[in-house]
Amino acid sequence: MNDAKIRLYVDQPLGAGQTVPLDRDKAHYLFGVMRLSEGAGVLLFNGRDGEWLARVAEAGKRGGLLHCEAQTRQLRMPPDLWLLFAPIKKARTDFIVEKAAEMGAARIVPVQTDFTNAERIRQDRLQAHAVEAAEQCGGTFVPEVADLVRLDRLLAGWPEGRQLMFCDEGFADGGAATAPSAPLPCRASGQLPQPWAILIGPEGGFSPSERARLHSLPFAHPVSLGPRILRADTAAVAALTLWQMRLGDWDQTA
Amino acid sequence: MNDAKIRLYVDQPLGAGQTVPLDRDKAHYLFGVMRLSEGAGVLLFNGRDGEWLARVAEAGKRGGLLHCEAQTRQLRMPPDLWLLFAPIKKARTDFIVEKAAEMGAARIVPVQTDFTNAERIRQDRLQAHAVEAAEQCGGTFVPEVADLVRLDRLLAGWPEGRQLMFCDEGFADGGAATAPSAPLPCRASGQLPQPWAILIGPEGGFSPSERARLHSLPFAHPVSLGPRILRADTAAVAALTLWQMRLGDWDQTA
Incomplete structure (x- = not known):
């Protein structure tokens, strides 16, 4: 019986009969905070x-052991997106990472643009947000959060075969989003999603160069x-929606 | 010369030569916090x-006066959407209101569903969020935030001619979003957006009835x-994007 209410990301391999040792933090969460006891x-x-139902075999203050029982969900990979x-204020940056994980991005790359103030990011904190989003939203995959990279360097070493959709929002251009020169292509029915990237500009927009x-x-x-100015975090979700509808794994008849 | 960095929502009429008196809060913000002086x-x-450039004519601690100089932007109404x-945790409810204002909703209606915990909302606080979003994002329109209403009562008195798009996300259905029975229509080129509403379900999903x-x-x-479970705030932005692309005022060739 699947009575489990808690979803947890772990590093260890999962499989039938597999034993999963818990570190102090996870043991504290499961047994101290959530009050699980043996058999839960x-x-x-x-x-x-994928996702596995596991049962508590040993519950301790500083550790514990789970036993994998049965697979409850197969691994679902997102498209190669x-x-x-460009990192913005802390809360909105956290939000973008959370939403990217929910919306099915495979990799999250904070970029430093000419108009980005951020010199560094807390990669570990952002990665933890991506994990938490996957835990909360039933995901079986966690996107990797990369370290901060300069946009010009990223573009100079751009991988062959990957397309880039970029959104030019912000106040710098006086409020009008750049009109697209050509419509975004649409995935043909039956074709698998291709490697793409979405680039969201910083709040101040891209520099002229x-x-x-x-x-x-x-x-x-x-x-x-659209015709309205969107904040960077709104633009991220809107762009992910647009891409998933046209080129990703959303049902195109919706 | 338009040197103005600050955008402010006011209640008063705006027009050439119009004088706009400021209340204590706005005077404190402009002259105390932002340090504007006469002529700014x-x-x-x-x-x-629409939007007007105004200049500070009188700056005081408890009030002040602005003079409208010239219109800088015409009124842009959102589609009738x-x-x-269903209200959720405070921060995410605030977020939904902010995003709805940014994405071009005309009216925001918090609804009480069978699985909604909220008994009341702070309508004034949510309305202030909608105003702030319009101030920040260059909008010239502020959507009205309605009072909390029971979903069944709203549906019983549903206005004739308004279509409803509903999104059935959440954990209640075991992770699979309901497949659409028929594709969402698409606005014909040249046709104006029609009256619609988008309904986002609560985190626990809709009740069977x-x-x-x-x-x-x-x-x-x-x-x-899409195939992933979205939180209610993510679903709101994704649904607004989907609607604006297919039925709203976004460029359909994008």
Whole structure:
């Protein structure tokens, strides 16, 4: 019987009969905070082996042991989509990472643009947000959060075959989003999603040289997100929706 | 010269030569916090007359006076779209209101469903969030936030001619979003957006009787927001994007 209410991301392999040792933090959460006792069910996923129902075999203050019982959900990989965004204020940056994990991005890349103030990010904190989003939302995959990278360096070493959709929102351009030069392609029915990336500009917009470079790249596709100015975190969710509908794994008849 | 950095929502009429008196709060913000002095420019909007550049004519601690100089932006009305949502935790409810204002909803209606815990909302606080979102995002219109209403009462008195798109996300249905019975229509090119509403379910999903009723309504259209479970705030932005792309005022070639 699957009576488990708690979903937990773990690093260890999961499989029939597999034993999963718990570190101090997880033991404290499960036994101290959530008051689970021996025999209680927990849903586990590790981003590779799907979701498993496990039972508490040993519950201690500083550790514990879970036993995998049965697979409850198969691994569901997101499309090969990267979300590139310029870090903004802490709460909104956290939010973008959470939403990217929920909306099915495979990799999250904070980028430093000419108009980005952030010199560094807390990669470990952002990665923890991605894990928490997957735990909360029934995901079986956790996107990797990369370290902060300069946009020009990322574009200089751009991987062959990956397309880039970029959204030019912000106040810098006087309120009008750049009109797309060509419509975004649409995935043909039956074709699998292709490697793509979405780039969300910083709140101040891209610099003129960044914008010129982006428009000159053969793999880059500008898109408009409507006639209103969107904050970067709103633009991230809207762009992920647009991409998933047209090129990703959403049901295209919806 | 438009040197104004600050955008402010006011209640008063705006027009050439119009004088706008400031209450204590706004005077404190402009002169105490932002340190504006006489002659400084401020952008004003009231949701009816577009955006106007005004100049500080009198600056005091308890009040002040602005003079309208020139219109800087015409009024841009959103499509006639309502966003109905079940209030959730405070921060995420605030977020939904902010995003609805940014994404171009005309009216925001918190609804009480069978699985909603909220008994009341702070309508004034949510309305202030909608105002702030419009101030920050260059909007010239502020959606009205309605008082909390029971979903069954709202549906019983549903206005003729308004369509309803509903999103059935959440944990209650075991993770699979309901497949749409028919694709959402698409606005014909040249046709203006029609009256619609979007309904976002509570985190626990709709109750079986609510779901049955929604599916039986001739004006209701179920939609799927992809294969992943979305939190209610994510679903709100994704649903607004989907609607704006297919039926609203976004450029449909994007």
